[in-house]
Amino acid sequence: MRKLIYNPLAIAVAFLAVVAILFATLWILIPPPPRLLSDPHSGVDFAIVQGGVADIAKHPHLVSLAGLFYEPVWVWYRESAFKSDGGKLGLLSQLKGKRVSVGNEGSGTFALSSELLKVTGLKSGDLITEQLKPIEALEKFRKGELDAVFLVSAPEAPIVRDFYQTPGIRLMSFEQADAYGNLFPYLSKVTIPRGIVSIEHDVPKQ
Structure with missing residues (x-):
């Protein structure tokens, strides 16, 4: 009989990946409003919540215990909608009129x-x-009815892969990422590795 050898690190990484995908899916379908945590009659005492969604002035008694994982802010854009900028979107101010x-x-x-x-x-x-x-948003993107889309989701979420595989759509690179991170304490600069979605097809390329 062969003895099975388990790698604890691999199991931990796989578990975190599953949690990230599950949380991203639930967040899209049922976003947990912070007000439930502030309501003593809601029956909710603990929740996994995206950083930055609660206004501390409205929910002064909420306490953050720990961070679990990063959920990048993705801004997808139609390259043809930014021809005057060389087909590139690097500043949110470029969204004016879009x-x-x-x-x-x-x-x-x-x-x-x-x-x-x-x-x-x-x-x-x-x-x-x-x-x-x-x-x-993805459906309208594919029909050419949108110029840009904001999305907050884990890189492993299926919806992220769907955006990457849409022709003519590119991912914005935040040229002012450091400034946003300095202004909002709950934001951190994250670099998306090239090929993280698919090494075989080199997605993303940028």
Whole structure:
């Protein structure tokens, strides 16, 4: 009889990957509102919540115990919509006048995109925003009805792969990432490794 040898590190990494995918999926479908934690009658005492979605002024008694993993802020854009900028999007200020999905109301994507656009100096009338779920945004992207999409999700989430595989769509590289991280303590600069989605097909290439 062969003796099975288990690698504890591999098991731990696999477990964290499963947790990340599960959390990303649940966050998209059922975003946990921080108000449930502040409501003594809700029956909710503990929750896994995306960093930055709770206003400390509205929820002064919430305490963060630990960080589990990074969930990058992805901003996908249609290359053809930024021809005047050489087909590249590096600053959120370039979204002025564009059709942008900022995430569905109540989601972590909506909360964070609103803060980022606000600090960039963009008001509601400066761009055409739509509050869409990731799947809805992807469908409109493919039809050419959107110029950019905000998404907060783990790299392992299937929706991220779907965006990468959409022709004509590129991932924004935040040229002011350090400034955003300095302004918002809950944000950290994250570099997405080339080929993390698919080494075979070299996705992403940038």
